[in-house]
Amino acid sequence: MASILPASNKSMRSDRNTYIGKKFVHVKNPHLDSMEEDILYHFDLGTKTHNLPAMFGDVKFVCVGGSPNRMKAFALLMQKELGYEECGEELEDICAGTDRYCMYKTGPVLSISHGMGVPSISIMLHELIKLLYHARCCDVTIIRIGTSGGVGIEPGSVVITDTAVDAFFKPRFEQVILDNIVTRSTELDKDLAEKLFKCSKEIPNFPALIGHTMCTDDFYEGQGRLDGALCSFSREKKLDYLKRAYKAGVRNIEMESTVFAAMCRLCGLKAAVVCVTLLNRFESDQINLPHEVLVEYQQRPQLLISNFIKQQLGLHRIS
Template sequence: MAQVPLAKKMSEEQSDSKRQSVHILNPHLEKMDEDILYHFALGTGTHDFPAMFSDVKFVCVGGSPSRMKSFAQYIAVELELGDSKTDIPNICAGTDRYAMYKVGPVLSVSHGMGIPSISIMLHELLKLLHYSKCSNVTIIRIGTSGGVGVEPGSVVITSQSVDATFKPQFEQMILGKTVVRNTELDPGLIQELVQCSKEINEFNTVIGNTMCTMDFYEGQARLDGAFCSYTEEAKIEYLKTAYEAGVRNIEMESSVFAAMCNISGLRAAVVCVTLLNRLEGDQISSPHDILVHHQQRPQKLVGFFIKKHFSNPGMSF
Protein backbone atom coordinates (compact mmCIF):
# COMPACT_ATOMS: atom_id res chain seq x y z
CA MET A 1 0.00 0.00 0.00
CA ALA A 2 1.17 3.54 -0.71
CA GLN A 3 1.77 4.83 2.81
CA VAL A 4 4.48 7.47 2.26
CA PRO A 5 2.39 10.42 1.02
CA LEU A 6 -0.06 10.26 3.94
CA ALA A 7 2.71 9.80 6.51
CA LYS A 8 4.53 12.78 5.00
CA LYS A 9 1.36 14.85 5.17
CA MET A 10 0.96 13.98 8.84
CA SER A 11 4.57 15.01 9.52
CA GLU A 12 4.10 18.36 7.79
CA GLU A 13 0.87 19.07 9.64
CA GLN A 14 2.57 18.50 13.00
CA SER A 15 5.79 20.41 12.28
CA ASP A 16 4.56 23.48 14.15
CA SER A 17 2.65 21.64 16.88
CA LYS A 18 3.93 20.50 20.25
CA ARG A 19 5.20 16.93 20.23
CA GLN A 20 3.58 14.78 22.91
CA SER A 21 5.51 11.57 23.44
CA VAL A 22 4.30 8.40 25.13
CA HIS A 23 5.32 8.31 28.80
CA ILE A 24 6.86 5.07 30.03
CA LEU A 25 7.39 5.27 33.80
CA ASN A 26 9.71 2.33 34.38
CA PRO A 27 13.42 3.00 35.09
CA HIS A 28 14.20 -0.72 34.88
CA LEU A 29 13.64 -0.71 31.11
CA GLU A 30 16.72 1.46 30.63
CA LYS A 31 18.91 -1.31 32.06
CA MET A 32 17.69 -3.91 29.55
CA ASP A 33 19.76 -4.71 26.48
CA GLU A 34 16.65 -6.01 24.74
CA ASP A 35 12.94 -5.86 25.47
CA ILE A 36 10.93 -8.78 24.15
CA LEU A 37 7.25 -7.96 23.68
CA TYR A 38 6.37 -11.62 24.10
CA HIS A 39 2.62 -11.45 23.46
CA PHE A 40 3.19 -9.51 20.22
CA ALA A 41 6.07 -11.74 19.06
CA LEU A 42 8.12 -8.56 18.59
CA GLY A 43 11.29 -7.30 20.23
CA THR A 44 13.68 -4.38 20.23
CA GLY A 45 16.55 -6.71 19.33
CA THR A 46 14.80 -8.28 16.36
CA HIS A 47 12.67 -5.46 14.95
CA ASP A 48 13.32 -1.85 13.97
CA PHE A 49 10.42 -0.23 15.82
CA PRO A 50 10.99 3.37 14.60
CA ALA A 51 11.10 2.17 10.99
CA MET A 52 7.94 0.13 11.48
CA PHE A 53 5.79 2.39 13.64
CA SER A 54 7.17 5.95 14.05
CA ASP A 55 4.47 7.41 11.78
CA VAL A 56 1.58 6.02 13.89
CA LYS A 57 -0.82 8.76 15.04
CA PHE A 58 -4.01 6.79 15.70
CA VAL A 59 -4.36 3.48 17.50
CA CYS A 60 -7.69 1.66 17.60
CA VAL A 61 -8.10 -1.36 19.85
CA GLY A 62 -10.93 -3.86 20.20
CA GLY A 63 -11.57 -7.31 21.56
CA SER A 64 -11.88 -9.42 18.43
CA PRO A 65 -8.96 -10.07 16.03
CA SER A 66 -11.35 -10.43 13.09
CA ARG A 67 -13.11 -7.18 13.98
CA MET A 68 -9.81 -5.30 14.13
CA LYS A 69 -8.78 -6.72 10.76
CA SER A 70 -12.13 -5.59 9.41
CA PHE A 71 -11.51 -2.12 10.84
CA ALA A 72 -8.07 -2.01 9.22
CA GLN A 73 -9.61 -2.85 5.85
CA TYR A 74 -12.33 -0.26 6.41
CA ILE A 75 -9.90 2.52 7.30
CA ALA A 76 -7.72 1.61 4.31
CA VAL A 77 -10.68 2.39 2.05
CA GLU A 78 -11.59 5.56 3.95
CA LEU A 79 -8.04 6.93 3.74
CA GLU A 80 -7.63 5.74 0.13
CA LEU A 81 -4.74 3.46 1.07
CA GLY A 82 -6.33 0.33 -0.34
CA ASP A 83 -9.66 -1.29 -1.16
CA SER A 84 -11.94 -3.73 0.64
CA LYS A 85 -9.93 -6.66 -0.73
CA THR A 86 -6.54 -5.29 0.28
CA ASP A 87 -4.52 -7.96 2.09
CA ILE A 88 -3.24 -6.35 5.28
CA PRO A 89 -0.72 -8.60 7.05
CA ASN A 90 -0.98 -9.40 10.74
CA ILE A 91 2.18 -7.95 12.29
CA CYS A 92 1.76 -10.30 15.27
CA ALA A 93 1.38 -13.44 13.15
CA GLY A 94 4.05 -15.12 15.27
CA THR A 95 1.62 -15.41 18.19
CA ASP A 96 -2.03 -16.31 18.66
CA ARG A 97 -2.52 -13.91 21.60
CA TYR A 98 -3.20 -10.68 19.74
CA ALA A 99 -3.48 -9.41 16.19
CA MET A 100 -2.07 -6.12 14.87
CA TYR A 101 -2.65 -4.41 11.53
CA LYS A 102 -1.10 -1.18 10.24
CA VAL A 103 -2.66 1.07 7.60
CA GLY A 104 -0.52 4.14 7.07
CA PRO A 105 -0.47 6.02 10.39
CA VAL A 106 -3.32 3.95 11.85
CA LEU A 107 -2.66 0.90 14.01
CA SER A 108 -5.48 -1.60 14.65
CA VAL A 109 -4.89 -4.03 17.54
CA SER A 110 -7.00 -6.72 19.23
CA HIS A 111 -6.98 -6.95 23.03
CA GLY A 112 -9.05 -10.00 23.91
CA MET A 113 -11.74 -9.99 26.57
CA GLY A 114 -11.52 -8.55 30.07
CA ILE A 115 -9.20 -6.39 32.15
CA PRO A 116 -6.27 -8.85 32.40
CA SER A 117 -6.12 -9.40 28.65
CA ILE A 118 -6.28 -5.74 27.63
CA SER A 119 -3.83 -4.81 30.41
CA ILE A 120 -1.18 -7.17 29.04
CA MET A 121 -1.71 -5.86 25.53
CA LEU A 122 -1.51 -2.21 26.65
CA HIS A 123 1.76 -2.68 28.53
CA GLU A 124 3.39 -3.99 25.37
CA LEU A 125 1.62 -1.54 23.05
CA LEU A 126 2.69 1.48 25.11
CA LYS A 127 6.29 0.27 25.13
CA LEU A 128 6.09 -0.30 21.38
CA LEU A 129 4.91 3.29 20.81
CA HIS A 130 7.63 4.58 23.12
CA TYR A 131 10.42 2.61 21.47
CA SER A 132 9.09 3.70 18.07
CA LYS A 133 9.40 7.37 19.14
CA CYS A 134 5.75 8.02 18.29
CA SER A 135 4.27 11.37 19.26
CA ASN A 136 0.83 12.99 19.39
CA VAL A 137 -0.91 9.62 19.42
CA THR A 138 -4.67 9.27 19.89
CA ILE A 139 -5.94 5.88 21.06
CA ILE A 140 -9.56 4.73 20.94
CA ARG A 141 -11.17 1.51 22.12
CA ILE A 142 -14.01 0.43 19.83
CA GLY A 143 -16.23 -2.41 20.91
CA THR A 144 -19.56 -3.80 22.03
CA SER A 145 -21.38 -3.49 25.33
CA GLY A 146 -24.63 -3.99 27.17
CA GLY A 147 -26.75 -0.87 27.31
CA VAL A 148 -28.42 0.50 30.43
CA GLY A 149 -31.59 2.42 29.62
CA VAL A 150 -30.63 3.01 25.98
CA GLU A 151 -31.94 1.28 22.88
CA PRO A 152 -29.91 -1.48 21.22
CA GLY A 153 -27.65 -0.10 18.53
CA SER A 154 -26.93 3.11 20.42
CA VAL A 155 -23.30 4.21 20.48
CA VAL A 156 -21.99 5.25 23.89
CA ILE A 157 -19.00 7.57 24.11
CA THR A 158 -17.56 7.10 27.59
CA SER A 159 -17.15 10.18 29.77
CA GLN A 160 -15.51 8.15 32.53
CA SER A 161 -15.25 4.51 33.42
CA VAL A 162 -16.72 3.51 36.77
CA ASP A 163 -16.45 0.37 38.86
CA ALA A 164 -19.32 -1.77 40.13
CA THR A 165 -19.94 0.74 42.94
CA PHE A 166 -20.08 3.56 40.34
CA LYS A 167 -16.81 5.17 41.44
CA PRO A 168 -14.60 6.60 38.64
CA GLN A 169 -11.53 4.58 39.51
CA PHE A 170 -9.51 1.49 38.72
CA GLU A 171 -8.16 -0.53 41.63
CA GLN A 172 -5.16 -2.79 41.22
CA MET A 173 -3.16 -4.84 43.70
CA ILE A 174 0.59 -4.14 43.44
CA LEU A 175 2.95 -5.82 45.92
CA GLY A 176 -0.05 -6.68 48.03
CA LYS A 177 -1.25 -3.08 48.26
CA THR A 178 -4.24 -1.45 46.58
CA VAL A 179 -3.36 1.21 44.04
CA VAL A 180 -6.21 3.44 42.81
CA ARG A 181 -6.00 5.17 39.45
CA ASN A 182 -8.11 7.78 37.65
CA THR A 183 -10.39 6.66 34.80
CA GLU A 184 -11.55 9.91 33.20
CA LEU A 185 -11.14 10.26 29.45
CA ASP A 186 -10.16 13.21 27.27
CA PRO A 187 -13.10 15.70 27.24
CA GLY A 188 -11.95 17.42 24.05
CA LEU A 189 -11.74 14.11 22.20
CA ILE A 190 -15.20 13.17 23.48
CA GLN A 191 -16.68 16.36 22.04
CA GLU A 192 -14.93 15.81 18.70
CA LEU A 193 -16.43 12.33 18.48
CA VAL A 194 -19.89 13.66 19.38
CA GLN A 195 -19.61 16.25 16.63
CA CYS A 196 -18.59 13.55 14.16
CA SER A 197 -21.65 11.51 15.10
CA LYS A 198 -23.87 14.54 14.47
CA GLU A 199 -22.33 14.97 11.05
CA ILE A 200 -22.84 11.29 10.22
CA ASN A 201 -26.41 11.49 11.58
CA GLU A 202 -27.19 7.79 11.16
CA PHE A 203 -27.49 6.38 14.68
CA ASN A 204 -28.21 7.40 18.26
CA THR A 205 -25.09 8.49 20.15
CA VAL A 206 -24.92 9.37 23.84
CA ILE A 207 -22.24 10.40 26.32
CA GLY A 208 -22.34 8.46 29.57
CA ASN A 209 -20.44 6.60 32.22
CA THR A 210 -19.34 3.09 31.35
CA MET A 211 -19.38 0.49 34.10
CA CYS A 212 -16.40 -1.83 33.82
CA THR A 213 -16.73 -5.22 35.50
CA MET A 214 -14.52 -8.24 36.14
CA ASP A 215 -17.17 -10.69 34.93
CA PHE A 216 -19.80 -11.05 32.20
CA TYR A 217 -22.43 -12.79 34.34
CA GLU A 218 -22.77 -12.15 38.09
CA GLY A 219 -20.51 -9.09 37.89
CA GLN A 220 -22.97 -7.55 35.44
CA ALA A 221 -26.08 -8.64 37.39
CA ARG A 222 -27.18 -11.24 34.86
CA LEU A 223 -29.71 -13.91 35.76
CA ASP A 224 -28.53 -16.49 33.20
CA GLY A 225 -25.09 -17.54 34.45
CA ALA A 226 -24.15 -20.87 35.99
CA PHE A 227 -24.61 -19.26 39.42
CA CYS A 228 -26.98 -16.55 40.63
CA SER A 229 -27.69 -15.69 44.27
CA TYR A 230 -29.95 -12.66 43.79
CA THR A 231 -33.50 -12.03 42.62
CA GLU A 232 -34.67 -10.39 39.41
CA GLU A 233 -36.01 -7.51 41.49
CA ALA A 234 -32.57 -6.95 43.03
CA LYS A 235 -31.00 -7.00 39.59
CA ILE A 236 -33.40 -4.37 38.20
CA GLU A 237 -32.95 -2.17 41.27
CA TYR A 238 -29.16 -2.32 40.86
CA LEU A 239 -29.26 -1.44 37.15
CA LYS A 240 -31.66 1.42 37.81
CA THR A 241 -29.26 2.74 40.45
CA ALA A 242 -26.47 2.45 37.88
CA TYR A 243 -28.54 4.45 35.39
CA GLU A 244 -29.17 7.15 38.00
CA ALA A 245 -25.40 7.29 38.54
CA GLY A 246 -24.96 8.13 34.87
CA VAL A 247 -24.10 4.63 33.62
CA ARG A 248 -25.28 4.02 30.06
CA ASN A 249 -23.41 0.82 29.22
CA ILE A 250 -21.44 -2.06 30.72
CA GLU A 251 -18.29 -3.77 29.44
CA MET A 252 -15.07 -5.27 30.81
CA GLU A 253 -12.07 -3.24 29.63
CA SER A 254 -12.61 0.52 29.91
CA SER A 255 -11.29 1.13 33.44
CA VAL A 256 -7.75 -0.19 32.96
CA PHE A 257 -7.70 1.27 29.45
CA ALA A 258 -8.51 4.76 30.77
CA ALA A 259 -6.11 4.43 33.70
CA MET A 260 -3.14 3.30 31.63
CA CYS A 261 -3.72 5.89 28.92
CA ASN A 262 -3.90 8.63 31.57
CA ILE A 263 -0.55 7.60 33.02
CA SER A 264 1.01 7.45 29.55
CA GLY A 265 -0.25 10.88 28.54
CA LEU A 266 -2.24 9.50 25.63
CA ARG A 267 -5.36 11.20 24.34
CA ALA A 268 -7.91 8.40 24.72
CA ALA A 269 -11.58 7.57 24.23
CA VAL A 270 -13.92 4.58 24.45
CA VAL A 271 -16.64 4.14 21.83
CA CYS A 272 -18.93 1.12 22.21
CA VAL A 273 -22.20 0.10 20.62
CA THR A 274 -24.91 -1.42 22.81
CA LEU A 275 -26.24 -4.82 21.72
CA LEU A 276 -29.18 -4.87 24.14
CA ASN A 277 -30.85 -2.91 26.92
CA ARG A 278 -30.02 -4.74 30.15
CA LEU A 279 -33.16 -3.38 31.82
CA GLU A 280 -35.14 -5.50 29.35
CA GLY A 281 -33.14 -8.74 29.40
CA ASP A 282 -29.81 -10.51 29.70
CA GLN A 283 -29.33 -12.49 26.49
CA ILE A 284 -28.33 -11.09 23.12
CA SER A 285 -31.08 -12.32 20.83
CA SER A 286 -30.96 -9.96 17.86
CA PRO A 287 -30.49 -11.59 14.42
CA HIS A 288 -26.89 -11.97 13.27
CA ASP A 289 -27.19 -9.44 10.46
CA ILE A 290 -28.51 -6.81 12.87
CA LEU A 291 -25.64 -7.45 15.29
CA VAL A 292 -23.10 -7.14 12.48
CA HIS A 293 -24.70 -3.87 11.39
CA HIS A 294 -24.61 -2.50 14.94
CA GLN A 295 -20.99 -3.57 15.49
CA GLN A 296 -19.95 -1.51 12.48
CA ARG A 297 -21.18 1.73 14.05
CA PRO A 298 -18.15 2.41 16.32
CA GLN A 299 -15.90 1.65 13.34
CA LYS A 300 -17.82 4.09 11.18
CA LEU A 301 -17.72 6.86 13.81
CA VAL A 302 -14.03 6.47 14.56
CA GLY A 303 -13.19 6.06 10.88
CA PHE A 304 -15.03 9.29 10.13
CA PHE A 305 -13.13 11.02 12.95
CA ILE A 306 -9.74 9.87 11.64
CA LYS A 307 -10.56 10.78 8.04
CA LYS A 308 -11.74 14.20 9.18
CA HIS A 309 -8.36 14.86 10.78
CA PHE A 310 -6.54 14.03 7.58
CA SER A 311 -8.78 16.25 5.47
CA ASN A 312 -8.51 19.21 7.88
CA PRO A 313 -4.88 20.26 8.49
CA GLY A 314 -6.04 22.79 11.09
CA MET A 315 -7.20 20.14 13.53
CA SER A 316 -4.85 19.09 16.31
CA PHE A 317 -3.28 15.64 16.56
Protein backbone atom coordinates (compact mmCIF):
# COMPACT_ATOMS: atom_id res chain seq x y z
CA MET A 1 0.00 0.00 0.00
CA ALA A 2 2.96 2.34 0.57
CA SER A 3 3.41 2.67 -3.18
CA ILE A 4 -0.14 3.94 -3.62
CA LEU A 5 0.23 7.24 -1.75
CA PRO A 6 3.07 9.69 -2.44
CA ALA A 7 5.74 9.59 0.28
CA SER A 8 4.86 13.07 1.51
CA ASN A 9 1.25 11.96 2.02
CA LYS A 10 1.88 8.89 4.16
CA SER A 11 0.85 10.78 7.27
CA MET A 12 -2.53 11.40 5.67
CA ARG A 13 -3.31 7.69 5.31
CA SER A 14 -5.64 7.52 8.32
CA ASP A 15 -7.62 10.54 7.16
CA ARG A 16 -7.37 10.03 3.46
CA ASN A 17 -11.04 10.65 2.74
CA THR A 18 -10.62 14.34 3.63
CA TYR A 19 -7.17 14.92 2.09
CA ILE A 20 -6.88 18.40 0.52
CA GLY A 21 -10.59 18.98 1.10
CA LYS A 22 -11.61 16.28 -1.37
CA LYS A 23 -13.78 13.32 -0.49
CA PHE A 24 -11.71 10.28 -1.34
CA VAL A 25 -13.07 6.75 -1.44
CA HIS A 26 -12.00 4.95 1.70
CA VAL A 27 -11.98 1.36 2.90
CA LYS A 28 -12.85 -0.11 6.28
CA ASN A 29 -10.15 -2.77 6.41
CA PRO A 30 -6.90 -2.18 8.36
CA HIS A 31 -5.38 -5.35 6.89
CA LEU A 32 -5.01 -3.81 3.44
CA ASP A 33 -2.16 -1.57 4.60
CA SER A 34 0.07 -4.58 5.29
CA MET A 35 -0.48 -6.23 1.90
CA GLU A 36 2.32 -5.93 -0.65
CA GLU A 37 -0.14 -6.57 -3.46
CA ASP A 38 -3.90 -6.48 -3.76
CA ILE A 39 -5.29 -8.77 -6.46
CA LEU A 40 -8.78 -7.82 -7.64
CA TYR A 41 -9.38 -11.36 -8.83
CA HIS A 42 -12.86 -11.05 -10.32
CA PHE A 43 -11.80 -7.95 -12.31
CA ASP A 44 -8.52 -9.47 -13.49
CA LEU A 45 -6.72 -6.39 -12.10
CA GLY A 46 -4.10 -5.86 -9.41
CA THR A 47 -1.99 -3.20 -7.74
CA LYS A 48 1.27 -4.65 -9.04
CA THR A 49 0.14 -5.67 -12.50
CA HIS A 50 -1.76 -2.47 -13.33
CA ASN A 51 -1.27 1.26 -12.75
CA LEU A 52 -4.67 1.82 -11.20
CA PRO A 53 -4.28 5.59 -10.57
CA ALA A 54 -3.37 6.12 -14.22
CA MET A 55 -6.19 3.89 -15.44
CA PHE A 56 -9.00 5.04 -13.13
CA GLY A 57 -7.88 8.13 -11.23
CA ASP A 58 -10.19 10.47 -13.16
CA VAL A 59 -13.37 8.44 -12.51
CA LYS A 60 -16.20 10.56 -11.08
CA PHE A 61 -19.24 8.45 -11.94
CA VAL A 62 -19.66 4.71 -11.57
CA CYS A 63 -22.77 3.08 -12.99
CA VAL A 64 -23.50 -0.55 -12.18
CA GLY A 65 -26.21 -2.92 -13.36
CA GLY A 66 -26.93 -6.62 -13.45
CA SER A 67 -26.69 -7.37 -17.16
CA PRO A 68 -23.35 -7.26 -19.04
CA ASN A 69 -25.17 -6.41 -22.28
CA ARG A 70 -27.10 -3.59 -20.62
CA MET A 71 -23.97 -2.08 -19.12
CA LYS A 72 -22.17 -2.27 -22.45
CA ALA A 73 -25.15 -0.49 -24.02
CA PHE A 74 -24.92 2.20 -21.35
CA ALA A 75 -21.19 2.60 -21.96
CA LEU A 76 -21.87 3.01 -25.69
CA LEU A 77 -24.51 5.62 -24.89
CA MET A 78 -22.07 7.57 -22.72
CA GLN A 79 -19.38 7.26 -25.37
CA LYS A 80 -21.75 8.90 -27.83
CA GLU A 81 -23.10 11.56 -25.47
CA LEU A 82 -19.67 12.60 -24.16
CA GLY A 83 -18.19 12.81 -27.65
CA TYR A 84 -15.69 9.96 -27.38
CA GLU A 85 -17.30 8.16 -30.30
CA GLU A 86 -16.31 11.05 -32.59
CA CYS A 87 -12.70 10.73 -31.41
CA GLY A 88 -12.64 7.15 -32.68
CA GLU A 89 -12.04 5.74 -29.21
CA GLU A 90 -12.79 2.03 -29.10
CA LEU A 91 -14.85 0.59 -26.28
CA GLU A 92 -13.00 -2.29 -24.65
CA ASP A 93 -14.00 -4.58 -21.80
CA ILE A 94 -11.38 -3.95 -19.12
CA CYS A 95 -12.35 -7.23 -17.44
CA ALA A 96 -12.07 -9.30 -20.62
CA GLY A 97 -9.66 -11.63 -18.83
CA THR A 98 -12.43 -12.89 -16.56
CA ASP A 99 -15.96 -14.12 -17.21
CA ARG A 100 -17.48 -12.77 -13.97
CA TYR A 101 -18.09 -9.09 -14.72
CA CYS A 102 -17.67 -6.63 -17.54
CA MET A 103 -16.21 -3.12 -17.16
CA TYR A 104 -16.07 -0.21 -19.58
CA LYS A 105 -14.58 3.26 -19.11
CA THR A 106 -15.69 6.34 -21.01
CA GLY A 107 -13.79 9.36 -19.74
CA PRO A 108 -14.86 9.91 -16.11
CA VAL A 109 -17.65 7.30 -16.34
CA LEU A 110 -17.14 3.67 -15.37
CA SER A 111 -19.79 1.09 -16.33
CA ILE A 112 -19.74 -2.30 -14.61
CA SER A 113 -22.03 -5.33 -14.50
CA HIS A 114 -22.73 -6.96 -11.13
CA GLY A 115 -24.79 -10.05 -11.87
CA MET A 116 -27.96 -10.97 -9.99
CA GLY A 117 -28.52 -10.90 -6.24
CA VAL A 118 -26.76 -9.74 -3.09
CA PRO A 119 -23.83 -12.22 -3.19
CA SER A 120 -22.87 -11.31 -6.77
CA ILE A 121 -23.05 -7.52 -6.34
CA SER A 122 -21.31 -7.78 -2.95
CA ILE A 123 -18.25 -9.43 -4.47
CA MET A 124 -18.15 -6.82 -7.22
CA LEU A 125 -18.51 -3.93 -4.76
CA HIS A 126 -15.65 -5.11 -2.54
CA GLU A 127 -13.29 -5.09 -5.50
CA LEU A 128 -14.74 -1.93 -7.06
CA ILE A 129 -14.37 0.05 -3.83
CA LYS A 130 -10.80 -1.16 -3.43
CA LEU A 131 -10.10 -0.25 -7.06
CA LEU A 132 -11.39 3.30 -6.52
CA TYR A 133 -9.36 3.52 -3.29
CA HIS A 134 -6.13 2.32 -4.90
CA ALA A 135 -6.73 4.66 -7.85
CA ARG A 136 -7.07 7.62 -5.43
CA CYS A 137 -10.47 8.55 -6.84
CA CYS A 138 -12.32 11.39 -5.14
CA ASP A 139 -15.82 12.89 -5.18
CA VAL A 140 -17.25 9.74 -6.77
CA THR A 141 -20.97 9.21 -7.40
CA ILE A 142 -22.13 5.62 -7.84
CA ILE A 143 -25.52 4.69 -9.26
CA ARG A 144 -27.14 1.30 -9.68
CA ILE A 145 -29.38 1.22 -12.75
CA GLY A 146 -31.62 -1.73 -13.43
CA THR A 147 -35.04 -3.35 -13.61
CA SER A 148 -37.49 -4.23 -10.88
CA GLY A 149 -41.02 -5.28 -10.07
CA GLY A 150 -43.39 -2.44 -9.23
CA VAL A 151 -45.60 -2.36 -6.16
CA GLY A 152 -48.82 -0.47 -6.86
CA ILE A 153 -47.36 1.58 -9.73
CA GLU A 154 -47.57 1.35 -13.51
CA PRO A 155 -45.05 -0.68 -15.54
CA GLY A 156 -42.44 1.61 -17.04
CA SER A 157 -42.27 3.82 -13.95
CA VAL A 158 -38.73 4.74 -12.86
CA VAL A 159 -38.22 4.49 -9.10
CA ILE A 160 -35.48 6.60 -7.54
CA THR A 161 -34.76 4.97 -4.20
CA ASP A 162 -34.62 7.04 -1.04
CA THR A 163 -34.10 4.07 1.29
CA ALA A 164 -33.47 0.40 0.60
CA VAL A 165 -35.39 -1.93 2.92
CA ASP A 166 -35.31 -5.65 3.60
CA ALA A 167 -38.18 -8.13 3.35
CA PHE A 168 -39.47 -6.91 6.73
CA PHE A 169 -39.59 -3.33 5.36
CA LYS A 170 -36.69 -2.31 7.64
CA PRO A 171 -33.87 0.01 6.45
CA ARG A 172 -31.10 -2.45 7.18
CA PHE A 173 -28.75 -4.99 5.67
CA GLU A 174 -28.04 -8.04 7.81
CA GLN A 175 -25.03 -10.20 7.08
CA VAL A 176 -23.57 -13.19 8.86
CA ILE A 177 -19.86 -12.47 9.50
CA LEU A 178 -18.07 -15.38 11.17
CA ASP A 179 -20.80 -16.42 13.61
CA ASN A 180 -22.27 -12.96 14.20
CA ILE A 181 -25.16 -11.16 12.52
CA VAL A 182 -23.96 -7.68 11.59
CA THR A 183 -26.59 -5.02 10.79
CA ARG A 184 -25.80 -1.99 8.64
CA SER A 185 -27.80 1.07 7.61
CA THR A 186 -29.18 1.22 4.07
CA GLU A 187 -30.02 4.91 3.72
CA LEU A 188 -29.03 6.46 0.43
CA ASP A 189 -28.03 10.04 -0.37
CA LYS A 190 -31.28 12.04 -0.20
CA ASP A 191 -29.83 15.07 -1.98
CA LEU A 192 -28.68 12.91 -4.89
CA ALA A 193 -32.13 11.30 -5.12
CA GLU A 194 -33.77 14.73 -5.27
CA LYS A 195 -31.36 15.88 -7.98
CA LEU A 196 -32.14 12.80 -10.04
CA PHE A 197 -35.86 13.32 -9.59
CA LYS A 198 -35.53 16.95 -10.66
CA CYS A 199 -33.53 15.83 -13.67
CA SER A 200 -36.27 13.36 -14.61
CA LYS A 201 -38.77 16.21 -14.83
CA GLU A 202 -36.80 17.68 -17.72
CA ILE A 203 -37.34 14.58 -19.87
CA PRO A 204 -40.67 14.58 -21.75
CA ASN A 205 -43.16 11.84 -20.87
CA PHE A 206 -40.86 10.32 -18.27
CA PRO A 207 -42.75 8.71 -15.33
CA ALA A 208 -40.52 8.86 -12.24
CA LEU A 209 -41.01 8.88 -8.48
CA ILE A 210 -39.04 8.62 -5.24
CA GLY A 211 -39.83 5.69 -2.95
CA HIS A 212 -38.52 2.80 -0.89
CA THR A 213 -37.03 -0.18 -2.70
CA MET A 214 -37.34 -3.62 -1.13
CA CYS A 215 -34.42 -6.00 -1.59
CA THR A 216 -35.02 -9.75 -1.35
CA ASP A 217 -32.82 -12.84 -1.42
CA ASP A 218 -34.93 -14.61 -4.04
CA PHE A 219 -36.88 -13.83 -7.22
CA TYR A 220 -39.75 -16.24 -6.58
CA GLU A 221 -40.99 -17.13 -3.09
CA GLY A 222 -38.90 -14.36 -1.52
CA GLN A 223 -40.83 -11.81 -3.58
CA GLY A 224 -44.22 -13.44 -3.00
CA ARG A 225 -44.52 -14.95 -6.46
CA LEU A 226 -47.02 -17.74 -7.10
CA ASP A 227 -45.30 -19.09 -10.24
CA GLY A 228 -42.07 -20.64 -8.95
CA ALA A 229 -41.16 -24.32 -8.65
CA LEU A 230 -42.09 -23.98 -4.97
CA CYS A 231 -44.86 -21.96 -3.34
CA SER A 232 -45.92 -22.27 0.29
CA PHE A 233 -48.55 -19.51 0.52
CA SER A 234 -51.90 -18.48 -0.92
CA ARG A 235 -52.77 -15.70 -3.35
CA GLU A 236 -54.46 -13.89 -0.46
CA LYS A 237 -51.28 -14.05 1.64
CA LYS A 238 -49.26 -12.69 -1.28
CA LEU A 239 -51.59 -9.73 -1.81
CA ASP A 240 -51.71 -8.96 1.90
CA TYR A 241 -47.90 -8.87 2.01
CA LEU A 242 -47.63 -6.58 -1.01
CA LYS A 243 -50.29 -4.25 0.42
CA ARG A 244 -48.33 -3.99 3.67
CA ALA A 245 -45.18 -3.30 1.66
CA TYR A 246 -46.94 -0.51 -0.22
CA LYS A 247 -48.24 0.96 3.04
CA ALA A 248 -44.65 0.95 4.36
CA GLY A 249 -43.55 3.06 1.37
CA VAL A 250 -42.20 0.30 -0.88
CA ARG A 251 -42.69 1.05 -4.56
CA ASN A 252 -40.51 -1.60 -6.18
CA ILE A 253 -38.69 -4.88 -5.49
CA GLU A 254 -35.25 -6.02 -6.63
CA MET A 255 -32.34 -8.08 -5.28
CA GLU A 256 -29.29 -5.83 -4.71
CA SER A 257 -30.15 -2.49 -3.14
CA THR A 258 -29.57 -3.15 0.57
CA VAL A 259 -25.97 -4.34 0.31
CA PHE A 260 -25.28 -1.68 -2.32
CA ALA A 261 -26.57 1.09 -0.02
CA ALA A 262 -24.80 -0.29 3.06
CA MET A 263 -21.37 -0.72 1.47
CA CYS A 264 -21.39 2.60 -0.37
CA ARG A 265 -22.46 4.45 2.78
CA LEU A 266 -19.62 2.94 4.84
CA CYS A 267 -16.98 3.75 2.23
CA GLY A 268 -17.87 7.37 1.57
CA LEU A 269 -19.54 6.92 -1.80
CA LYS A 270 -22.50 9.11 -2.75
CA ALA A 271 -24.95 6.48 -3.99
CA ALA A 272 -28.31 6.13 -5.70
CA VAL A 273 -30.50 3.34 -7.05
CA VAL A 274 -32.59 3.97 -10.17
CA CYS A 275 -34.71 1.09 -11.48
CA VAL A 276 -37.53 0.87 -13.98
CA THR A 277 -40.51 -1.36 -13.17
CA LEU A 278 -41.46 -4.06 -15.67
CA LEU A 279 -44.80 -5.00 -14.09
CA ASN A 280 -47.16 -4.17 -11.24
CA ARG A 281 -46.93 -7.04 -8.75
CA PHE A 282 -50.51 -6.45 -7.62
CA GLU A 283 -51.62 -7.51 -11.09
CA SER A 284 -49.13 -10.15 -12.25
CA ASP A 285 -46.11 -12.24 -11.30
CA GLN A 286 -44.80 -12.82 -14.81
CA ILE A 287 -43.30 -10.29 -17.22
CA ASN A 288 -45.25 -10.58 -20.46
CA LEU A 289 -44.67 -7.27 -22.23
CA PRO A 290 -43.64 -7.25 -25.91
CA HIS A 291 -39.90 -7.26 -26.47
CA GLU A 292 -39.81 -3.77 -27.97
CA VAL A 293 -41.66 -2.37 -24.94
CA LEU A 294 -39.24 -4.06 -22.53
CA VAL A 295 -36.28 -2.63 -24.45
CA GLU A 296 -37.73 0.87 -24.26
CA TYR A 297 -38.45 0.54 -20.53
CA GLN A 298 -34.93 -0.73 -19.82
CA GLN A 299 -33.47 2.30 -21.58
CA ARG A 300 -35.28 4.75 -19.28
CA PRO A 301 -32.85 4.59 -16.32
CA GLN A 302 -29.94 4.89 -18.76
CA LEU A 303 -31.47 7.99 -20.32
CA LEU A 304 -31.99 9.61 -16.93
CA ILE A 305 -28.49 8.86 -15.67
CA SER A 306 -26.78 9.92 -18.90
CA ASN A 307 -28.76 13.17 -18.73
CA PHE A 308 -27.74 13.66 -15.10
CA ILE A 309 -24.05 12.98 -15.77
CA LYS A 310 -23.99 15.46 -18.64
CA GLN A 311 -25.55 18.10 -16.41
CA GLN A 312 -23.00 17.46 -13.68
CA LEU A 313 -20.18 17.78 -16.20
CA GLY A 314 -21.59 21.07 -17.45
CA LEU A 315 -22.54 19.70 -20.86
CA HIS A 316 -25.76 20.20 -22.76
CA ARG A 317 -28.51 18.00 -21.50
CA ILE A 318 -29.94 15.20 -23.59
CA SER A 319 -33.12 16.15 -25.39
